[in-house]
Amino acid sequence: MSGNTAVFLAELTVLILAIFLGIEVISKVPTLLHTPLMSGTNAIHGIVIVGAILIAGQNLHSTLAQIVGFFAMILAGANVVGGFAVTDRMLEMFKGK
Amino acid sequence: MSDNLTTLAYLPTIISFILALKFLSSPKHARLGNQLGAIGMALAIAVTLAQKHFYGLGYMLIAVGGLIGGGIGWVGARKVKMTDMPQMVAIFNGVGGGAVALVALVEFHQTAAEPGRMLLNVSIAIIVSALIGSISFAGSMVAFGKLQGLVGDRPIVWRGQRVGNIIILLIGITAGTFILGGHSYQLMWLLLIEIAAALAFGILFVLPIGGADMPVVISLLNACTGLSASAAGFELRQNVLIVSGMLVGSSGSLLTLMMCRAMNRSLGNVIFGAFGQIQTGPSTAASNEGLTVRATTAEDVAIMLAYAHKVIIVPGYGLAVAQAQHDVRQLADLLTARGVNVEYAIHPVAGRMPGHMNVLLAEANVPYTQLKEMDEINPEFPQTDVSLVIGANDVVNPAARSDKSSPIYGMPILDVDKSKAVVVLKRSMNPGFAGIENHLFYEPETSMLFGDAKDSILKLIAAVKAV
Structure with missing residues (x-):
């Protein structure tokens, strides 16, 4: 348990730091870019694809896990690719004088 | 790849995401930042694939599922009209939340079966990510339906709505809490009840919100998906998810509050206010x-x-x-x-x-x-x-x-x-x-x-x- 506790406390520390970091970086984003900000952060939470890969690939003996993992891959794949692609499409349009 | 090496290999991804957000402070570098983020994501996927030896069918499931999802995402992102961007963001947000909930479901299915294997913090992470991910999925789909004109744009209200919604949410939370002390044969049922209640709550809490308040709702749901991804990081013991998810969670929460301020309304008023109702009188x-x-x-x-x-x-x-x-x-x-x-x-x-x-x-x-x-x-x-x-x-x-x-x-x-x-x-x-x-x-x-x-x-x- 102590090993788990140590890891958990480290995770918690990282979590707290990420909260403040998120607020800090976002407060400097102008309202001009709030839509790309939303779709960009949308793409970032697509990181759950890491979890989808692990559950789709690791669970050899459970058909249920395989089926659900497969659907998780579809959802996470759409999140990642769509999120970054649509953000790129928007940001490409912002041009100065 | 050893676990420590994996954690190290995920670090560039975390840095790329932070830079992606930081570069959004100016339209000059914003696109570069987003591309860096995409590279970071590709790296995280590569590291995950290299980290463990999956079995053959596993690779197939990953590749085919990823290609189908990625293909849908790509076509959607290329085809969508800029006026329809809110729907697009809502749906990409929803699928993210859905993926989180599915990951939680499988993690639970695999670990709960063996008594004593579930650590308390991991159990809580699974319960939380399943709850928030499901709410986010269902809520985003309704938001999509409303913005796309599939569901009525005007607020849909009925008697006892607020109380009903809160009861449904409490059922979900209670089912989740019982998991912690439940017997192994009950656990899967409890999680399914929790997810069903969360899905119902997601639908019901967005339905009464009018189209004018959708910007706030989408932003809030975006933050929720981030939070749920962060919780998934605790369940899978991966810092990259904890940090990336929380970056989205905290930035999304701040953006939500900024939106509310721009409308001079509290978040509670937006969610429970059923705006657009009051003015129709003679x-x-x-x-x-x-x-x-x-x-x-x-x-x-x-x-x-x-x-x-x-x-x-x-x-x-x-x-x-x-x-x-x-x-x-x-x-x-x-x-x-x-x-x-x-x-x-x-x-x-x-x-x-x-x-x-x-x-x-x-x-x-x-x-x-x-x-x-x-x-x-x-x-x-x-x-x-x-x-x-x-x-x-x-x-x-x-x-x-x-x-x-x-x-x-x-x-x-x-x-x-x-x-x-x-x-x-x-x-x-x-x-x-x-x-x-x-x-x-x-x-x-x-x-x-x-x-x-x-x-x-x-x-x-x-x-x-x-x-």
Whole structure:
């Protein structure tokens, strides 16, 4: 348990730091870019694809896990690719004088 | 790959995401930042695939599932019209939340079967990520349906709604809490009950929220998906998910609060207020009696514009609906060529999501240097000869400053009524998206140019050319 506790406390520390970091970086984003900000952060939470890969690939003996993992891959794949692609499409349009 | 090495290999991904957000502080580097983020994501996927030896079918499931999902995402992202961006963000957000919930389901299925294997913190992480991920998935799908016009745009309300919603949420949370002390044979049922309650709550809490408040809801759901991904990081013991998810969670929460502030409403009021209901009564119609509007012609407006020193264009969603962004830019170019100083005043909640109007005008090749935020442009209205309001309504309604009984009282607005003349392009006298009467239209300095926004602007272009 102590090993788990140590890891958990480290995770918690990282979590707290990420909260403040998120607020800090976002407060400097102008309202001009709030839509790309939303779709960009949308793409970032697509990181759950890491979890989808692990559950789709690791669970050899459970058909249920395989089926659900497969659907998780579809959802996470759409999140990642769509999120970054649509953000790129928007940001490409912002041009100065 | 050892676990430590994996954690190390994920670090560049975390850095790339932080830079992606940081670079969004200026439109100059924003695109580069997003591309860095995409590279970071690709790296995380590669590291995950290299980290463990999966079995053959596993690779197949990963590859085929990823390609199907990625393909759908790619086509959607390429095809979507910029006016439909809020729906797109809602649906990409929803699938993210759905993926989180599915991951939690499988993790639980695999670990709960073996007594003693579930650590308390991992159990809690699974319960939380399943709950929030499911709410986010269902809520985003309803938001998508509303924005796409599949579900009624107006708030859907019924008796006992709030209490009912809270009870459903409590059922979900209670089922989740029982998992911690339950017997192994009950656990899967409890999790399924929790997920079902969360899905129901997600649907029911978005249904009563009107279209005008969707920007706030999408932003909130975005934060929720981030939070759930962060919780998934605790369940899978991966820092990369904890950090990335929480970056989205905290930034999304801040953006949500900023949106609420721009509408001068609390988050609770947005979620439970069923906005857009209050104003439909007959009392507002009565208050217009004796007031007259002054209709004008494109030729008159063209003369006003052509001989002005300073013109501010106030675009609203009506402009986007009419697909008139390109024509507006052409009109602005014509005026600029005549020596008129033309700028655009963008309200923070103009359009259907935060910053939406900027994207629509950028698509029409309006340089972002001409797009002014509300606080920056408001002091300029008194020196402005003509404010041209195109398809905007609530964000220029002076009732927000003066009329305490108005539902939008206290909302910061663009002070167009302080400019020397106001021209409002509007289809008819019907109230706007939020259904609130606007007294700006009856002011003596205001004239109305009725008609489809695109037609009116095309007429204006022809008339300015003829001046």
